[in-house]
Each structure stands twice: as structure tokens, then as C-alpha cells.
Amino acid sequence: MEVLIGYYLLINIIGFVVMKVDKRRAIQQKWRVPELHLWGIALLGGPLGEWIGMNTFRHKTKHLSFRLGLPMLTIIHAMAWGYYFFIG
Numbered sequence: 001m002e003v004l005i006g007y008y009l010l011i012n013i014i015g016f017v018v019m020k021v022d023k024r025r026a027i028q029q030k031w032r033v034p035e036l037h038l039w040g041i042a043l044l045g046g047p048l049g050e051w052i053g054m055n056t057f058r059h060k061t062k063h064l065s066f067r068l069g070l071p072m073l074t075i076i077h078a079m080a081w082g083y084y085f086f087i088g
Contacts, residue, residue: 018071019053
């Protein structure tokens with residue numbers, strides 16, 4: 001169980017940092033992190049970190065897919081955690 005919690009914390013930190021890095025690269029007009037990689041991190045458990053990063057750094061906030069998708073994935077992950085802890 002500790003490994004699962006550690007993984008979830010780490011993947012969310014990675015999601016947060018990747019949003020920061022991609023925002024910085026966007027400002028500097030350098031190579032960007034592909035959106036597919038951002039979604040991959042979110043699907044692997046990091047939507048909350050990316051959602052917080054999106055709002056903190058004002059990055060991808062004009063993309064409807066991110067504005068709606070990251071909160072929805074966060075809710076789905078929260079429901080899965082709730083199921084795991086309270087029912088499973």
C-alpha cells in the first residue's frame with residue numbers, strides 16, 4: 001500500500017513539474033513536451049498534479065480538452081482511491 005501511495009505522489013509531482021517545464025519552453029519558443037506525453041502522465045495517475053500545474057503556471061488553460069479532461073480524470077482517480085480504501 002505504501003508503494004502505491006508513493007507512486008501516486010511521485011507521478012503527480014512529475015505531472016506538476018512537466019507542466020512547468022512545458023510552459024517555460026513555450027515562452028522560450030523551444031521544443032515542447034508533446035500533448036500525448038502530458039495525457040500519458042495524467043492517465044498513469046498524475047491528473048491532479050497536472051491540473052494544479054495547469055492552473056499555477058496558466059498553461060494549457062485555453063485547451064478545452066485539458067480544462068475538462070484533467071478535472072474529470074482527477075475525479076475518476078479519486079473515485080478509484082475511494083473504492084480501493086472503503087470498499088475494496
